[in-house]
Amino acid sequence: MAATTPQTDRRYAWKVAASSFLGNTLEYYDFLVYGTAAAVIFPKVFFPGEEGFLGTLAAFGTFAVGFLARPLGGLAFGRRGDVHGRKSTLLLTLSLMGLSTIAIGLLPGYDTIGVLAPALLVLLRLVQGFAVGGEWGGSMIIVLESAPDHRRGFYTAWPNIGGFSAQILITGLFAWVYTLPEDALYAWGWRIPFLLSAIILAVTFWLRRSLHESPVFTETSGRPAEATSRPETPKRAGGPIRAIFLEDWRNLLLIVGLRFAEALPYFLLTVFALSYASGSLGLDKSTLNMAVLIVSVLAFPAHGLYAALSDRKGRRPVYLLGAIVVAVAAFPFFWLLQSGNFLLIVLGYVLVLNLGHNAINAVQPAFFAELFPADRRYTGAAAGREIASILTGGLTPFIATALAGPDGTRWPLVAGYVVLGAVITMVAVWKSPETFRRDLRSTGAGSSAAASGAHAGQC
Template sequence: MAATAPQTDRRYAWKVAASSFLGNTLEYYDFLVYGTAAAVIFPKVFFPGEEGFLATLAAFGTFAVGFLARPLGGLFFGRRGDVRGRKSTLLLTLSVMGLSTIAIGLLPGYATLGVLAPALLVLLRLVQGFAVGGEWGGSMIIVLESAPAHRRGFFAAWPNIGGFSAQILITAVFAWVYTLPDEALYSWGWRIPFLLSAVILAVTFWLRRSLDESPVFTEAAGRPETPQHESGPVRAVFREDWRNLLLIVGLRFAEALPYFLLTVFALSYANGALGIDKSTLNTAILIVSVLAFPAHGLFAALSDRKGRRPVYMLGAVVVAITAFPFFWLLQSGNFLLILLGYVLVLNLGHNAINAVQPAFFAELFPANRRYTGAAAGREIASILTGGLTPFIATALAGPDSTRWPLVAGYVVLGAAITMAAVWKSPETFRRDLRNTGASPSAAAPGNAGSAVRK
């Protein structure tokens, strides 16, 4: 049928994946550049009246604020994407997300505006988070719904590497920024990484405008409306898919905790408590970010053959058993050992989860509320599993950062929650994405027999 033609066109699938990859790169670039600045720059620029520990907590608090708006953005843009289409919604989220980041780069500091400066920072962070809440779900879903059926996990994984491509960009930019004298760094140098997001925004907007609407959405939109649509996708998700929403919350712990711990909190902890130069960790993060590309491809391809659950479970187990060793390796101060710790936690643990997550989450929901369900579930989980991680880790470590075992134990607990969620989740890798009927959330764990095989 004509509506599904793009689904078998691999060249078009790669084009969709490229546009979503760039959009997700901008999403993570916006959030990670803020996280990096919150760890190093913002305590002095926006919270200069506080002592070092309190200023860092305040800066990480504004980092967490952005995540508070993400569930609302997920619900708002998810509903819009399910009703009005994936493409137009993604153009909107991209624009709002990019412009708010540029505005942060132009914001005067505390020395100029006083208390108004951190207040405006929080406001822009909320706007940024609101837009990000709708970006991830839509960008993954439009790829999933446009990819060849037997390789949709593989194609959907590539946009999710945006976090690591963004990390490469941020590491390169801040490597230059950190060479500036303190006076230049804290006046105008820190603004450069924020303003550079305009380049990614322009390229991604141009590429995204040329896409077609998702064939699965086009086909679903042409059918008679279901009772779920009559009551609205948001209400239907909470009424029919609440079990899947809870599963997604549990599934996110082993993915988000180690990622934000190693890319945000560890920068502050290693430099302040261990005296490790920031460039050492930036180099390690750069290397694991490059290794993330082949790792995602491998794990995603494996999930198309063996299923989402076993690959996801593997990642959660690795995160659990490497949490304490990571801190031991970090405390050694040796670059190669620090790099080993990053590779174990991120490339072998986190990457296995991150590669599978886009397809796994989206496949839990039927077509007519897939955007709403995947976006809302992921962003509700983001508050607990992502935005609060640097803040909680800093508080657990304490003013002198000696209570690091509590931080490692926090990660192990999160990984255990994820393992339980994987155990309770149904297998989804052979489900029919065109289904607009009742949610399959009640399926028995690991039972794909009732799914339509494609």
Template sequence: MAATVAQPDRRYAWKVTASSFLGNTLEYYDFLVYGTAAAVVFPQVFFPDSSGFVATLAAFGTFAVGFLARPLGGLFFGRRGDMHGRKSTLLVTLTVMGISTILIGLLPGYDTIGIWAPVLLVVLRLAQGFAVGGEWGGSMIIVLESSPPNRRGFFTAWPNTGGFSAQILITLSFAWVYTLPEADLLSWGWRVPFLLSAVILVVTFWMRRSLSETPVFQESVAPTTEEPGAPAAAGTIVATFRDDWRNLLLILGLRFAEALPYFLLTVFALSYGNKALGIDRGTLNNAILVVSVLAFVSHGVFAAVSDRIGRRPVYFFGSVVVFVMAFPFFGLLHTGSFLLITLGYVLVLNLGHNAINAVQPAFFAELFPADRRYTGAAAGREIASILAGGLTPFVATALAGPDGTRWPLVAGYVMLGAVLSMIAVWKAPETFRRDLRKTSTEPKSAAVG
């Protein structure tokens, strides 16, 4: 194996970052446009025979189903990425993810094909989730392994703003959808945001095709996988769970303070605020639009700080903010004031969640050796996504109750998740100076040379 890895070219690093940013924008757009539709129109389109509360639970249940497929996708595509390369794997995840979303936008409703409508919705949601399971880990790792060693946190933070760039697109598209008459919204208006994902798919695929494989994979991983007697692909998964189980558990705990507030504020609150509190959907969407724009600034700041002082202090700070703001957020939401609601969103998401989200890509990937990095980071994050993310709107809706009066239980749920993340940060090692070239067959190195 080569003793050194060539210094990454900064211009190429930005090109890789832009490609991964678009890929993650598509990932989050696909997943969150579903969540928005599940909160607003899916109860009527796909579950019209149920009561309002039950139909909403059913719609959020199909939202959660996508997360069930994500760990399988993380394992499948992670294994493929560790054996055959990051780039080719990301082309597959991008294609499957985009096509699934477009097909959801073309799916007939319950009134047209009956029970097959929700059945096909679940199937497409599973396919979407399967592909998403491999997209995040690969897109972050290809940036991580192509970036200057002392700027890894900064570069990997930008693709992770894809959730907020996607939220801007979704907010703007649904702002237009909300202006449609009810009949048009339920028949064809809700489909437009799904079909628009085709534009992002084509642009991202074109950019991603021109990328090269990462220096770390070429010099540290590829030579070992091509050797006679190299372990079978399945061995990568076995070794990850056998040797890296502590890191997988750490990621499970670390995700709660990030995923709970994000899906609570961008999915659950859209339904709860409108139906339980009578807040106009446009007010909530505009608040989300504000924090989505501010997210680019906060991610850059928090990521740059993590490259100087480490991942753990920044991650812990964000978890504490989420804990402290759980109850005050609902108080601000209940005022119905746009300014106060926006303040709540900014404090929870820009100050709390963004500190975590900016650090998470580098932190998670740096926990694993080069030859299991894709498998470990993707599988760990997506396994955690079931409990920490996908179930959030469903659990929060159930806790709040049909009339939304049990909201303190929802706030307590978020606080518990933040505590779990603080414990995980305390137990986690610092990673920001680790040598990415090290494989599982070599002694661990504490720092980059």
């Protein structure tokens, strides 16, 4: 390719990264604003017949429902992205995701429409999850395939900070929302964070429309960068969905294992801990919100550092380091949380998230996408990550709440749950190939499977 192509233009690569950063900010904003509301607001607004512990379980159950639709979205949008292109697919996922979140903010409560309220909440959560299932994989891949080869990890790490930028927005908004009188909070105040997602949706859609198609997709599919006509039928019978389950099933299993040490601590500390700390420990919600805000800001330099290191030393060593830290810090986190001391609570969050989770999260986009050849990369990365999200993400607040019990005294079971997940990830890293120097333009049967065993067991 010529020197002026999007792939070698760093300014354009940053533009793609910015678009994906905003898209993932919206993705995580939508999901985390729901999780925050599920922990505090939804038990009263949508499940008033279930008091206390049971109401929280019901709300976290609807939180998990969104994750059930994510693998279907990963498969559907992944296939579309591998066949029709990354850009147009990402415009579709972005629109669905944003509109479903706005609709939740407009949804009447149980007191207004009865059982229809939680039913519609579940339906919108499913639509939201379906869209999110295709957003992460596509937004990471279009950055990966547009970045300089030797900086792929660095560029793809920035969009994956979307979860923390979203957390900053949510923390700030709910800090204000929680100052409202109780009647106003439950009547209309909780709706404001959902409705404000429209701003992120509009800005991201405008920016994403101006992007080119991924140069790797253009080259491997033989289509012009700005082509809009329907592409040729996939060469492989059954398309990329069939291929990933027949030829890449080992990589799908690896991704499931690799996600435990990333998703468990993240949703534990940003969703479950808000309910546990306020309900079982009697801590003020603002204390946890401020701790989350601090680690969210620190996540930016942490991701940049870990991602740059992965471009030099490889994905596997950095990923393994993060899993080890998560395992070691799980029990100390709860000890520090129970102290009630703000500085110690912040220390616990920094240990688990900034030192542990961030190492994994920074490397994950490039690592997952590099496991698959170009003609099924979107399908494989998106489907693998979202299949894993059911076990490792969506069920975490529900399982943690059940393990802790009504009074929260069984917290060692929750910490042990995190340690077990981190050990599973360590095994998956050991079994994974190193990918940071892999050719992104490789296509065809067997290219991914053959590479899967090339470096497994070496770190």
